[in-house]
Amino acid sequence: MMKKLLILFVIVFVGSVAQAQRVTPPETLIRNATVITVTRGTLENTDVLLRNGKIAAVGKNLNASTNARVIDGAGKYVMPGIIDAHSHSMLDTINEGTLAVTSMVRTEDVLNPSDVDLYRGLAGGVTTLNLLHGSANPIGGLNTVVKIKYGRPALEFLFPGAMPGIKFALGENVKRSATPNQPGVTRRYPSTRMGVEETIRDAFVRARDYKRAWDEYRAAAGKDKNLVQPRRDLQLEPLVEILEGKRYVHAHCYIASEILMLINLADEFGFKIKTFQHVLEGYKVAKEIAAHGAGASIFADSWSYKIEAYDAIPYNAAIMTRAGVVVSMNSDSDERARRLNIEAAKAMHWGDLTEEQAMRLITINPAIQLGIQERVGSIEVGKDADVAIWNGHPFSVYSRVDTTFVDGVVYFDRQQDLARRADLAKERATLEQAEPNKPPARGQSPETPRRRRPTHDDTIEEEQP
Amino acid sequence: MTVLQKLAAFTLLISICCICGQTVMAQQIGSPTTQQGVLPPRGVFAIRNARIVTVSAPDIENGTIVIRDGKIEAVGASVNVPAGAQIIEGRGLSVYPGMIDAGTNMGLVEVPQGASGTVDLSEVGEFNPNAKAITAVNPHSAHIAVTRVEGVTNTVTAPTGGLISGQAALINLLGTAPKEMAVVPQAALVINYPRIGGGGGGGFGAPQQPTNLSETLEANARQLEQLRKMLRDGEAYARAQDAYAKDKSLPRPDQNVVLAALVPYVRGQQPVIFRADREPEIRGAIRFAEEMKLKPIILGGNDAWKVASLLKEKNVPVILTGVFSLPVREDDAYDTLFENPAKLQQAGVLFAISTGDSGPEVRNLAQYAGMAAAYGLSKADAVKSVTLNPARIMNVGDRLGSIEVGKIANLVVTDGDLLEIRTRIRYLLIDGRSVVLSSRHTELNDAFKNRR
Numbered sequence: 001m002m003k004k005l006l007i008l009f010v011i012v013f014v015g016s017v018a019q020a021q022r023v024t025p026p027e028t029l030i031r032n033a034t035v036i037t038v039t040r041g042t043l044e045n046t047d048v049l050l051r052n053g054k055i056a057a058v059g060k061n062l063n064a065s066t067n068a069r070v071i072d073g074a075g076k077y078v079m080p081g082i083i084d085a086h087s088h089s090m091l092d093t094i095n096e097g098t099l100a101v102t103s104m105v106r107t108e109d110v111l112n113p114s115d116v117d118l119y120r121g122l123a124g125g126v127t128t129l130n131l132l133h134g135s136a137n138p139i140g141g142l143n144t145v146v147k148i149k150y151g152r153p154a155l156e157f158l159f160p161g162a163m164p165g166i167k168f169a170l171g172e173n174v175k176r177s178a179t180p181n182q183p184g185v186t187r188r189y190p191s192t193r194m195g196v197e198e199t200i201r202d203a204f205v206r207a208r209d210y211k212r213a214w215d216e217y218r219a220a221a222g223k224d225k226n227l228v229q230p231r232r233d234l235q236l237e238p239l240v241e242i243l244e245g246k247r248y249v250h251a252h253c254y255i256a257s258e259i260l261m262l263i264n265l266a267d268e269f270g271f272k273i274k275t276f277q278h279v280l281e282g283y284k285v286a287k288e289i290a291a292h293g294a295g296a297s298i299f300a301d302s303w304s305y306k307i308e309a310y311d312a313i314p315y316n317a318a319i320m321t322r323a324g325v326v327v328s329m330n331s332d333s334d335e336r337a338r339r340l341n342i343e344a345a346k347a348m349h350w351g352d353l354t355e356e357q358a359m360r361l362i363t364i365n366p367a368i369q370l371g372i373q374e375r376v377g378s379i380e381v382g383k384d385a386d387v388a389i390w391n392g393h394p395f396s397v398y399s400r401v402d403t404t405f406v407d408g409v410v411y412f413d414r415q416q417d418l419a420r421r422a423d424l425a426k427e428r429a430t431l432e433q434a435e436p437n438k439p440p441a442r443g444q445s446p447e448t449p450r451r452r453r454p455t456h457d458d459t460i461e462e463e464q465p
Numbered sequence: 466m467t468v469l470q471k472l473a474a475f476t477l478l479i480s481i482c483c484i485c486g487q488t489v490m491a492q493q494i495g496s497p498t499t500q501q502g503v504l505p506p507r508g509v510f511a512i513r514n515a516r517i518v519t520v521s522a523p524d525i526e527n528g529t530i531v532i533r534d535g536k537i538e539a540v541g542a543s544v545n546v547p548a549g550a551q552i553i554e555g556r557g558l559s560v561y562p563g564m565i566d567a568g569t570n571m572g573l574v575e576v577p578q579g580a581s582g583t584v585d586l587s588e589v590g591e592f593n594p595n596a597k598a599i600t601a602v603n604p605h606s607a608h609i610a611v612t613r614v615e616g617v618t619n620t621v622t623a624p625t626g627g628l629i630s631g632q633a634a635l636i637n638l639l640g641t642a643p644k645e646m647a648v649v650p651q652a653a654l655v656i657n658y659p660r661i662g663g664g665g666g667g668g669f670g671a672p673q674q675p676t677n678l679s680e681t682l683e684a685n686a687r688q689l690e691q692l693r694k695m696l697r698d699g700e701a702y703a704r705a706q707d708a709y710a711k712d713k714s715l716p717r718p719d720q721n722v723v724l725a726a727l728v729p730y731v732r733g734q735q736p737v738i739f740r741a742d743r744e745p746e747i748r749g750a751i752r753f754a755e756e757m758k759l760k761p762i763i764l765g766g767n768d769a770w771k772v773a774s775l776l777k778e779k780n781v782p783v784i785l786t787g788v789f790s791l792p793v794r795e796d797d798a799y800d801t802l803f804e805n806p807a808k809l810q811q812a813g814v815l816f817a818i819s820t821g822d823s824g825p826e827v828r829n830l831a832q833y834a835g836m837a838a839a840y841g842l843s844k845a846d847a848v849k850s851v852t853l854n855p856a857r858i859m860n861v862g863d864r865l866g867s868i869e870v871g872k873i874a875n876l877v878v879t880d881g882d883l884l885e886i887r888t889r890i891r892y893l894l895i896d897g898r899s900v901v902l903s904s905r906h907t908e909l910n911d912a913f914k915n916r917r
Contacts, residue, residue, distance in 0.1 A: 116795050123799045177579050283913050303906075304608065304825040306578040315910040323917075335791045338799075342832055345886040351910075397835030397886050398844070400800075421798060428796060 025053040025408030029064035030389060033073025038080055038356070038363045039378040048078055050385035053407035058381060071389065076402065079359070079394050080378050081127025081386035082340050085297040085366035086250075086277050086330035088132065089337065090115040090157075095134030096141060100174070100189060100199045103166060104234040105141035107131050111154040117334035118150045122412035124338035125388035125401045128159065130330075130370055132277070133167040135252040138174050138190065138199040140167035142238060143250060145370050147386065147406050163371030165274070166238055168251035170196050170258040172308050197261050204269045207239035214240070248274035248371065250297070254308035256284040263292045275369045277330070279320075280312035286323035295326040295369040300343040301350070317361060318351020328366035345395035355395065504641060507535045507897040511546040512878060515555025520562055520853045521867035530560060532874040535897030540868055551899075553878065553892050561848065561883045562867050563618025563875035563895065566830045567855035568764050568784045568819030571620040572602035572609060572636070577823060586823070587626025592695050595726035596631030598622045599650040602643050608824035610904035613638040615828035616883065618875040618895050619648065621784075621859060623655045623738065623764075628692055630655040632726065633738060635859050637875065639895040648873070652859055653762065654730040658741040658750040659688035689753065696757050699727030736760040736860065742787065744768040751779050762858055765821070767793050770805045773812035782858040783814060786821025788833045800840050806850060807841030817855035818847075835884035847884060873897070 028050040035046040035058060047062040048055065064070065088094050092110040096102040111131075121129070127148055133141030145162035172178070175191055190196045213230040221227055241247035249266070253259050253276050266273050275295040276282060280303070282289055282296045289296060298320075303312035320327050329344050331337035344361045347353040353361075367377025375384050385408035392399035404412040431437055510532040517525040517540060529544040530537060539545075546552065575583035585601040602622055612620075623633035632651045640646035662681055702724035709715050729735040739750035742765035751772075754761035763769065767787040769776060776783060785805060792801040809816045818834045820826050830851055838847035856866025864873050877883065878892035893900040 117791065120791065120799045172579060283910075284916070286913075287917060301829070302825065304576055307576055307580055310576055311909060313906040313909045315906065315914065319910070319914050322914075335789060339789070339832075339836070342836075342886055348887050349889065350906075395886060397832050397884055398839045400839045417799070424796070 025050070025385065027051045027065050027068035028071065028385075028405070028408065029062060029068050030071045030073045030076075030078055031062075033076045033078045033389065034393075035379055036077060036079040036359060036394070037379040038359050039380060041356075047073075048379065048387065050387070050405060050408040053385050053409070055379060055381055055383050055385050055387070058379060071403070073389065075391075077390040077393055077399070078379065078387055079125070079390065080363045081376065081388055081404065081406065082125050082362045083128040083130075083328070083366035083370070083372075083377060084121070084126055084331050084337050084340060084362075085130045085275065085328045085369050086132055086332045087129040087334075087337060088134070088332070089117050089121065089129055089334050090146070090154075091131055095136040097134070097136040098188075100137055101139040101203045101235060102133075102137045102141050103139050103203075103236070103238040105133065106144070107133050107141060108144045108158070111144065111146070111157065113150070113152065113154040113157060117337075118148050119412065120334065121337045122148050122150060122404045122406075123401055123414075123417070124340065125390065125394065125404055126337055126340065127386040127388070127404060127406050127411075128366075128370075128372070128376055129337075130165070130250070130366070132165075132250060135167070135169035135173040136176075137167075137169060138196045139203055139239070140169055142166050145372065148411060149406055149409075150411055159370075159372060159375075161372065161375065163248045163274075164238075164241065164246065165248040165250050165370070166242065167277075168200070168249055168262070168273075170251065170253040170262060171255060172306055173252070177306075193258055193261070196258070197265060200262070200265060203236075203239060204243070204265075207236045207243060208269070210236040211240045211243060242271050243269065245271065248369075250275045250277050250369075252277045254278060254280045255311070256281040259285050260288055263288055263294070267292070275328075278332075280309050280316065282325070283313060283316045283319040284311075286320045286325060289320065290324040295328065295365070296320050297328040297330045297366065297369060299332070300329055300346040314346060314350035317347040317358075318353050321347075321353060321357055326365050326368050327361055328369055329361040330366070341390075341394040341399070342397060348395070358395070502641060504639070504645065505898040505900065508899070509533045509547060509550045510553060510874075510894065510897070510899065511550040512553040512555045512560055512876070512892070513546060515878065516559040517868055518559060518561045518848065518883070519868040520849055521869050530868060530876065532876070532894060532897050535874055537868060537870055537872050537874050537876075540870060555878060557880070558891055559879050559881065559883070560868065561616070561877045561879065562852045562865070562872075563877050563893075564616050564830050564851045564883075565619040565621075565817070565855040565859075565866060566617055566819050566822075566827050566851070567621040567817045567859055568786045568821045569620040569622055569827050570598075570625060570823040571612065571622045571638070571827055572604070572606050572824070573598060573622060573624065574823045575603070575606055575608070586624060588624065588631065589626075591627040591691065592629045592723065593624070593627055593631045594629045594654055594699075594730070595722045596624050596626075597634070597651060598624050598632060599634035599636070599643050599647055602634060602636060602646065604640050604642055604646055606824065607905040608827070609638045611906055612824070612828045613893060613895065613900060614890060614902045614904050614907070615831070616877040616879070616890050616893070617827055617830050618877065618893070619855075619865060620827060621652060621855070623653075625655075625657075628657055628659065628688060629695065630657060635861065637873075637895050639898065639900060648865065649859065649861060651729075651735070653736045653738045654727070655738045655764075656692070656740070656750075658739045658746050658753070659685050659692065660741075660743070660746055661685045689749075692753075693757065696727060696731050696759075699724050699731040703728045703732065730759065731757070733758055733760050736762050736858075738762045738764045738784070740764045742767040743793070744771045747772045748775065751775060751781055754781070755779065764819075766816070767802060767805070769814070769816070770801070770808040773809055773814055776809070776814045777812050781814075782854075783809060783816040784819050784855065784858060785809075785816055786819045788818055788836055789820075803836050803840035806834075806837035806847075810842055810846050815854060815858060816850060817858050818850040819855070831884045831888075832886060835886075838884065844882075844884070 030048045035043040049057040049062050090112045092112050096105045131144040143165040145159040146157035149156050190199050273294040275297045277297050279296045301314035340362045344358045347358045364377035367373040376386050389403045390399050513529040517528045528542045531539040573585045588596045624631035633653045635649040635652040636646040705718040737759045741747045741750045763783040766783040766785045769783045787802050834847040834851045838844050853866035856862045874897035876894040881888040
């Protein structure tokens, strides 16, 4: 009995400590700002109230509790936190470059919450990331959707209720075009776009059989107690979820023919491609993408970095948007993530999208693509308090972020950042003088901490086959 | 608009054109395709009623620019339009000098990955001062038109390999042959300043695998000594040739193309670009240039803000290529490289902002400068950092980079602030020629935008 009580006590005590360590969202009232709601127009001289991690009210002359923080928003712009539908931030590793089908691996297992580039993204107004597996496999690993809660444990980053997803990849990366032939070494299959189709087809044929085996087992299990359940297959389970519409496919692709190939294959097997990623030649097959119901998550204007990117044009967003495709603008790079506002504005410069259409590219559209549109992507009452305050219109090159909130909590504040710098410089100087950090006159090089994560910008990190 | 209204508007337009007589849509002059076999002519143009951002002098709110024979003939608030000039109506528009990106490899590479045949960046070996970018620059590269229609009219195009990469060219982004593009065909010698630990600048060298610090430093010192010796050989070569030129009775020294290429640089007649990003390499390059009596320019300069007072003291200009790079160190402030230009400005260092790109990204130069303005640089200084400053750094401040009489007529007519993302280019003149605003990208857009 005592023992049980003790255990109970321990559970209650530890539980409450953990509770206390969680960040309680304060109440914040932003007054008299220009509010870019995205879905309900742009509102001048408007207040936004953040309470309990949600957007509690949007309107004029709002009241807040006496202990609420009040921010003067005059001359400022409030926009929804930017959603980056293609990121590899905070992943300690990106590619499982061995097999052609690696649906058994999960990005969720390699999250590094202390990656400083997360903070740099927050400073660009980004609050949500779709962490995708690399592009070395026709069927790659599982993705993770996170909110950037920099400074919190990795588990708190996970976006509750986001649709599970998976990375597919077509074209040069999976063909391993950049890998030279080595004498005596057999190339990994596939080596052509024909083989890529065949690889994905084969996987889904197997997944269909696997699903049938389970369906039959489940149907018969009640009647026949002696039935042996099918052996679990961790590679095929996610593919069954795709066939059942429970997992989104995010397919890295470039050229028109491979986009059509995957649409045809998905139609044949009865599943949907949720997004085509990069999809640089999407503008050539926009109507087919729209007819399939797929979204497109693209770069604003990257081109010519490899052969399959040579026909890329910056009018891609506009052409696909007009064809009815839900388009988002992504970074695929921790550097570019910091200026997705600029990337979205480029769709106005090239292709004449309206300001609202361009704003959707980095807010509600990626939210739709990740199945989180009920939670984030616009400034609406009841949605998560993921917003950023900008010192000018976010589509002006001269603007920058003042403050970024995630679930109502400040995760970036420029004034706080500036105020901290002198102390940090002092701390650095002290650390440099500390005995273990002094460079030795001779002998071993001082150990420089390596980045835990390879940088990644679409190209794949090659491993020896 | 009803059909009738459209017709009325059209008639009005026609009659306005008739009244003005010579008014033209400048975009329509010249070749309708991007692949130009024939250059558009150098005519007489007048841009009138425009806001003129001269860069070198105060803005002219409502003025006229006259262009003749490729040069700016007149600029001012009350300049007469010469008879017969083709008129570009500038009401509501702004005119800027064309932007200059001083840190590119434009025209030396079409597709870096998967098409090595299109890559002419980097020669074999450590010392290639005789490798000249102007020899290999491809006037028909799709990158050139794609870039110029966004208002970048000039680039410095540099090779990248070895310790001495070769010679950079300053080019107009217009021309059917390298010679037609060249503003300064041999504009600077490019040196990858040896980086402690290897790696870095312009794809130079794989990171060394040093066993310890002293070996690393010794390896670095060896590279520097090789460089020193090479440049001294260049000096000696020049002296020998000079001596022989004065006194033919002396034994005739052999000609050497490699050493001959070094002569204008070791004599300090032409600038030497040092690729250097980190503080030790920047300081090293400044020291080395002083020792060798070179005219240094720092290319890269991510740590230039740390060296600002020395750069100022030694009068060394910087071409910043890292404004959009992630901060160098994990504990650097998030905006370290956004602020780098403002800090150099404050310290009085002459600097230019560059994309540092091989081609596809150069068209976004304006945004690099704009970002610097979001983080402390004045808007006017941001414009200067992509116009007059790079011109001055490359010793063509008297020919490019501002709207002044006598300068090359590289002009961009916009519908707004040059650095803003949403701004459109309406007219483009390079070398006094009116350039069609089309590119591989506009052509592909036209080909596919109506596919239903």
